[in-house]
Amino acid sequence: MRASLPILLVSLPCLANQLGVVGYSGKGAESCNNCHTGGATPTVAITGPSTLQAGQTGTYQVSISGGAGSRAGMNVAVDVPAAQLLAVAGDSVSFSNEVHHSAPKAFSGGRATFSFRVLAPNFAGPVRLFAAGNSCNGNGSTSGDRAAMTTLQVQVTGGSTAPRIATEASSMPATVSGTTARLAVLGADDQPETALTYTWSMESGPGAVTFSPNGSNAAKQTTATFSRAGDHVLRVIATDAQGQAAASTVRVPVLAGMASISVTPQQGQVEPGRTLQFTARALDQFGGSMTTPATFTWSVTGGGTINSAGLYTARSLGGPHVVQAISMGRSGAGSVRVVEKVMLVDQSPPVVSMSAPAAGERLAGKVTIGVEATDDVGVTKVEVLVNGASAGSATAPPWRVAIDTAAYPSGPATLTVVAFDAAGNRGERALEVVLDNPMTPPAQGCSAVSGSPLLAFLLFALRRRR
Numbered sequence: 001m002r003a004s005l006p007i008l009l010v011s012l013p014c015l016a017n018q019l020g021v022v023g024y025s026g027k028g029a030e031s032c033n034n035c036h037t038g039g040a041t042p043t044v045a046i047t048g049p050s051t052l053q054a055g056q057t058g059t060y061q062v063s064i065s066g067g068a069g070s071r072a073g074m075n076v077a078v079d080v081p082a083a084q085l086l087a088v089a090g091d092s093v094s095f096s097n098e099v100h101h102s103a104p105k106a107f108s109g110g111r112a113t114f115s116f117r118v119l120a121p122n123f124a125g126p127v128r129l130f131a132a133g134n135s136c137n138g139n140g141s142t143s144g145d146r147a148a149m150t151t152l153q154v155q156v157t158g159g160s161t162a163p164r165i166a167t168e169a170s171s172m173p174a175t176v177s178g179t180t181a182r183l184a185v186l187g188a189d190d191q192p193e194t195a196l197t198y199t200w201s202m203e204s205g206p207g208a209v210t211f212s213p214n215g216s217n218a219a220k221q222t223t224a225t226f227s228r229a230g231d232h233v234l235r236v237i238a239t240d241a242q243g244q245a246a247a248s249t250v251r252v253p254v255l256a257g258m259a260s261i262s263v264t265p266q267q268g269q270v271e272p273g274r275t276l277q278f279t280a281r282a283l284d285q286f287g288g289s290m291t292t293p294a295t296f297t298w299s300v301t302g303g304g305t306i307n308s309a310g311l312y313t314a315r316s317l318g319g320p321h322v323v324q325a326i327s328m329g330r331s332g333a334g335s336v337r338v339v340e341k342v343m344l345v346d347q348s349p350p351v352v353s354m355s356a357p358a359a360g361e362r363l364a365g366k367v368t369i370g371v372e373a374t375d376d377v378g379v380t381k382v383e384v385l386v387n388g389a390s391a392g393s394a395t396a397p398p399w400r401v402a403i404d405t406a407a408y409p410s411g412p413a414t415l416t417v418v419a420f421d422a423a424g425n426r427g428e429r430a431l432e433v434v435l436d437n438p439m440t441p442p443a444q445g446c447s448a449v450s451g452s453p454l455l456a457f458l459l460f461a462l463r464r465r466r
């Protein structure tokens with residue numbers, strides 16, 4: 001016990017002494033009895049108006065009777081931050097929206113009384129005062145003293161009432177299979193509803209969500225744009241002119257659906273009588289590989305045959321013949337030319353596929369963009385563009401490009417990563433980010449997530465503090 005005391009003292013909100021202290025009103029776990037012990041328990045009361053008009057100031061007293069009864073001190077706190085505790089000169093001192101005694105006060109007629117004032121918030125509702133009164137023996141130390149705690153509820157009337165949610169947040173459709181959803185909510189207030197501001201945010205979810213409009217009255221109906229499939233919990237806060245708020249949440253599952261099919265090779269070549277393997281890949285609505293494998297139906301028009309596994313068998317010279325892969329109502333196409341001699345021409349671009357960072361992420365300061373791209377022959381160069389202008393490039397792996405986001409205007413920006421192969425084929429990916437210089441602190445590191453191993457694209461930002 002003895003050993004733990006110094007640690008306790010260090011962690012206290014302020015060094016206590018007879019000149020008064022805040023944080024010991026009994027509103028939280030702490031009280032004067034943390035330090036003052038040994039005396040008999042006094043009686044402590046708060047007196048004053050039990051009702052205040054919104055915005056009105058009332059005068060209150062903390063009175064301490066009984067206990068050691070030589071001199072006393074007090075501390076009062078309040079539970080509603082918009083209510084203000086004010087000092088009465090000679091009796092109380094206000095600090096950090098609490099009041100404490102300005103000096104220990106001698107008992108007279110069996111009690112010591114301290115005055116303070118309460119400025120009611122400008123909205124209606126209950127406000128609770130928490131008071132601790134310490135009855136001391138006057139020995140100038142913490143021994144032989146004891147405090148008691150009490151509360152007083154003050155009802156604030158008139159003024160504005162807090163908004164409430166009249167119609168809870170909802171999503172249309174309730175389960176999303178595309179990339180957007182219409183969200184709606186409706187608040188109510190004692191002021192006209194049109195004075196409410198609706199602000200949407202993502203409470204939890206797999207990737208960033210943007211809302212348009214947002215932070216206005218019009219945002220009671222908004223469009224949410226998702227960046228990943230998965231379960232989202234979206235939250236809206238309706239705020240009135242007094243800063244009072246009401247919140248509502250809606251759970252929006254976004255299902256990954258097959259949106260397109262990519263076929264490789266895009267432009268194949270094969271000699272008569274020989275075979276060429278085609279492969280297909282199903283992409284979801286965000287351009288990522290579908291995790292559940294799809295079954296494709298293959299066909300070729302023009303010449304030659306293709307089997308159910310995508311293996312094309314050439315007949316006579318000609319083409320290009322169109323090779324099609326179909327799955328669940330979606331189709332993707334490639335082509336094949338039957339030629340006398342296959343020239344080893346690299347026609348497939350490097351593949352990059354977006355997985356991280358999430359769209360909408362905030363970037364600040366110097367950022368190193370690392371890219372992983374795959375190519376059937378080899379990647380020779382990676383370039384990073386900010387808003388379409390080259391911000392830097394790398395010509396050897398590991399593909400890392402340092403960019404200084406402070407060189408661009410803060411705000412939404414398009415970050416594009418382009419990978420080239422030796423034949424000049426280019427594969428690129430773009431995402432919307434937010435450049436945030438220089439006022440705001442650096443964003444948190446973003447996580448890197450990989451898609452299918454073949455097409456894994458990894459974009460990660462290694463941020464350095466400046």
Ligand code: HEC
Pocket residue numbers: 009012015016017018019020021024025031032033034035036071072073074075104105132133134136137138139140141142145147
């Ligand atoms: C962290 C320990 C601590 C806490 C908590 C604390 N005090 Fe004190 N208090 C002291 C110390 C130490 C003294 C004596 C030395 C001094 O005055 O600097 C003291 C002295 C006093 C005295 C003069 C005592 C006397 O016998 O003459 C009063 C009155 C007093 N405190 C009131 C309060 C009140 C009211 C609270 C609760 C709201 C409180 N204190 C909480 C440490 C504390």
